[in-house]
Amino acid sequence: MNARVKKDLLRSVMRIRAVELEIIKHYGKQQMRCPVHLCVGQEAISAGACAVLRRDDFIFATHRSHGPYLAKGGDLQAMLAELHGRVGGCCDGRGGSMHLMWPKTGIMTSLAIVSQGIPIAAGSALSMQMQGTDQVAMTFFGDGATEEGNFYETLNFAAIRKLPVVFVCENNKLATNTPLSVRRPEGVRITDIAKSLGVHSEYSPDGNDALTVYKMVSEGVERARNGNGPSFFEFDTYRMLEHCGPFDDHEQGLRSAKGREFWRTRCPVDTLSRKLLAENVVTREKIDQWQAEFVQELAAAMKYAEEAPLPDPLTCFDNVYA
């Protein structure tokens, strides 16, 4: 993997983190009046997987959409304006945090119904196949989504028709506050299920390492691009904050602090920056410079978002139909 890619990955995880922290900072002002499912702790998967894609490849995200949106080149101002329910938001305020989209860079949509985007992504891959393009469709989803019929039904169909689609499962072992241990029997691994359905499938416990994610997903994207069909990747990761909202939920006795301690040592930002500094791929100055850029970029975007006009309420009747 060349240094350019590594540097880009580091910048990408750092930027996603910076945006999430900025949202946390401002959320209390009650100007972002929509639920936010933050991805602090899970940035590496979005960053690593999206870095493999071309601009004209498609992604489909979930309620936890910020990571993929930013990693695939979604516009920051449009994102923050969207969270603020303003005109100029990427959906002009109609979607909010759970429905981010930026088709210009292939972010087709984000969907708030668990698993809903999985077949839809496969459908876009079908259209690519029919149209004879060499695009690839990728969809992100959580461990919870794999419990919905959609998941299995779609993998089966994708395998039958060798669709150019890559399924990326972010396994944070939680669905809202219900742990995976309640939702899957002991000893079952999602990757094995995907494999049994005829989809090339791989698992890594290192979902917080963007380099690992990049490497593994590269193979899947290539496979898809070359007409060799779908692949599935399961990455372990950890949700640092509450399911929805800006707070840490460990204090409320719902989760042991142990998990958090373990995963803190695998912070997608810290571990990668340490590593790349040690490898001399990046300098401390470069990192600081990026941080400064983020601060500036975020200040401007936040200002833009807060000052963007509110939608005219009567436009709520527009665009129900074509």
Next chain:
Amino acid sequence: MNARVKKDLLRSVMRIRAVELEIIKHYGKQQMRCPVHLCVGQEAISAGACAVLRRDDFIFATHRSHGPYLAKGGDLQAMLAELHGRVGGCCDGRGGSMHLMWPKTGIMTSLAIVSQGIPIAAGSALSMQMQGTDQVAMTFFGDGATEEGNFYETLNFAAIRKLPVVFVCENNKLATNTPLSVRRPEGVRITDIAKSLGVHSEYSPDGNDALTVYKMVSEGVERARNGNGPSFFEFDTYRMLEHCGPFDDHEQGLRSAKGREFWRTRCPVDTLSRKLLAENVVTREKIDQWQAEFVQELAAAMKYAEEAPLPDPLTCFDNVYA
């Protein structure tokens, strides 16, 4: 396996066959005014699996309900009256062939929506577990049903809660007229999917051999009865007739006669009777005697059904609500 069981199994497959043939004979009279999904060629699975069960165990069947219904002790008169849409039918005419039930012997219902009964059977197993009985729930379904989300979702839940449920898949490699090859990718085996979901799973190509079915399913039922959770069995078999109706569909060029030739050599009735005759477990006289019994029984039941009163049309408003 003792001789008694073997004999019972032979009698059971023979009886199911006899009933189906009788229905075919009379269907053209247009008195059985409902779709019939006959199980000619698939009798061994119903016979073998139900023979393992106790009377107070439950089964749930599908649109192709005749086999399980007869094998689990459903009343023949009530069945034929139901097909005739008459009072005295097992649903008093409200259900028809696709909804046969006979709760007295544990036939809870048959459902015409593909895969619908799978979670419902698991739910009855959950109630058994909650009530602390040692009953077992069993559900029959086709290969097509395993493509519905219901299948995977249910197996997962059954494995999590170690439910006393046995899943029996009759793989005739057809869903209506769509072959399995269009519905699953090459190399995928349903049993492996079930296994990946954490359910004890076994496959046999000998689904037309009631003895094999009986042996394999016995283990699953015991497992369930002893609190060791669910199991899944996939049996290859062959649908001799059209999906729905009394005719053979091979002539219409939809299926090659080759498949039929192969499976004719594995006819559930012929192979088992040959085998048990060779083993001296049964005599030709006994077989002839059974056939004579079936003829008599069927003539009486058919007469009963044809002469049963039609429901008063106005009773269609009854029993919508409790």
Next chain:
Amino acid sequence: MARECKFSEAINEALAVKLEADRSVFVMGLGAQDRNAVFGTLDGLAETFGTNRVIDTPVSENAMTGVCIGAAVHGMRPVMVHQRMDFILMAMDQVVNAAAKWRYMSNGTQCVPLTIRLVVGRGWGQGPQHAQALHSWFSHIPGLRVVAPFSPADAKGLLIASIEDDNPVVFIEHRWLHNTYGPVPEGAVAEPLGRATIVREGKDVTIVSSSYMTLEALRSAEKLASQGVDVEIVDLRTLRPLDMETILSSVRKCGRLVVADMGWPQYGLGSEIIALCARNALDSLKTAPSLVSMADCPVPTAAAFTNVCYGQARDIAQVVARQLNKTLDVETLFEDPAGLPNDIPDARFSGPF
């Protein structure tokens, strides 16, 4: 030019015409390559256009609907088909939560030009799980269009229009119409969505109906005419959006309203039309409006129930007469000399179901 065609042939023509003209159109459904060809409507299409454009599927309604949505968002115009409307209940999430909301959420920048063909089953023991008519459900949902043609010509023209429409369209076919005949224009002639049509002009009572019930309404009109009653029949064709103009002006003219619907009576099309008229033409209503519908119970399998279960020409005539304070001997009037059983559309009917 118009020739006589079967309704199912009209559907088939619409599909063939669009598959031929537009590479973005494809057909998907369980049994799409099956010899029964979804009651003949797909006859020859897989052969002509190939199995990559006429796609048979696993039994996975929910994901298949999602697949079609995904393809539609990326420029395709899929036509899904389900052999029974009942099966789409597996996929309501995709239809209602995804397809119907998509364009709106994107504020008009994306759309879902998806057509979903749903067949309403009836007769020969279809029973509780294979004979539901849930058109009112779809019509409740902003973001969906709902079409339910009666005539073969409309079946063709409206299906073409549905495929060309940039919105998700639920296209409803009653099983008992597939074998009916009527003149059907050649070629790729679309019939605009959203317009009702007066299939019979009259002055005494307005009957509002759609799909198969328009056939029953026409039958009842004929008998009523023999008794000196002159009904007007508004065939809705599109259930969402409703053609308020046509409905209201007919009701304003006749002053009396009967709705004939193939669905259940509560919270359905019947109530919608009656409410529409009560809100917008109250003063024109000389008598309380009436509804002929499916009986308010699941559809039982036995043929013996059909007479009570299904609203028919006889029932329509009965309520029309009642509104006009006329006594009508409906039993004699609607006596069927052929004595055709009530669970088949015509004497030749022998499935597939």
Next chain:
Amino acid sequence: MARECKFSEAINEALAVKLEADRSVFVMGLGAQDRNAVFGTLDGLAETFGTNRVIDTPVSENAMTGVCIGAAVHGMRPVMVHQRMDFILMAMDQVVNAAAKWRYMSNGTQCVPLTIRLVVGRGWGQGPQHAQALHSWFSHIPGLRVVAPFSPADAKGLLIASIEDDNPVVFIEHRWLHNTYGPVPEGAVAEPLGRATIVREGKDVTIVSSSYMTLEALRSAEKLASQGVDVEIVDLRTLRPLDMETILSSVRKCGRLVVADMGWPQYGLGSEIIALCARNALDSLKTAPSLVSMADCPVPTAAAFTNVCYGQARDIAQVVARQLNKTLDVETLFEDPAGLPNDIPDARFSGPF
């Protein structure tokens, strides 16, 4: 004896009472053991009754519904809960094709005593996929009962009755009612299903409402009273079966009808009530009936839209005045001195959403 309780506490009490009294009752839902306890309604239940009777689940709505049906047929009384009504769209097959038909298909020999609690989301950017009110859908289906309480007392009494009922019951809770207070009787007192209640007597106009919209109706009534208008409010409580008697006698008395519904306007509760009155009390209607409903579009996320999107007290007052030919300065009348944003139920609201 009645004390003041929150709506969510009333639900909690109903569940606790039934779990305590009847071993066949169990609770199942995603998040059933979660600290948020489905907006507090399950507080402490898993602790008290154990995780075998208060069951957290995988994210598998369809199969979980089937599981509950299977258990119900075999003598259990499951109470399912979904944090949003939108999610039940994954399970419509089980609800409509299985549960609603079961008793009928067995001709009364089996039944499905299943209660499905569905929460209607609103506000704080719930958006298109988390704020739907589809009560009219369920109410269309013979075999289902549909309950939508407004007061905490009814929430408790009707939930107890729903659990005790041998039919599948869809029990609808509006998120903005969970924190409202009212007197709630102690103990296991069931409130019979199928009866509406007059929550305010009046003579000028009948307002028919349910669930959260009854609150809006009461607010509008207060302001209208200050302008000399005396409305009567019929709180439906049960949407299927409807209490025709109570609705019709109020409308016959007042001669004017406004329906206030939290759902979409077409093919919904609004049309059902209006059609009911048009068919059965046409002569009593002095003016055309009106409907205040959700705007006929998906629910957009941005707070700025809420004023137009949701029918409110102000809108109800407006149409009441219009029916009475009264001019009303609604803007002044409904001016909110607190200036509370329109996307939260009260000032203290800060989730969970």
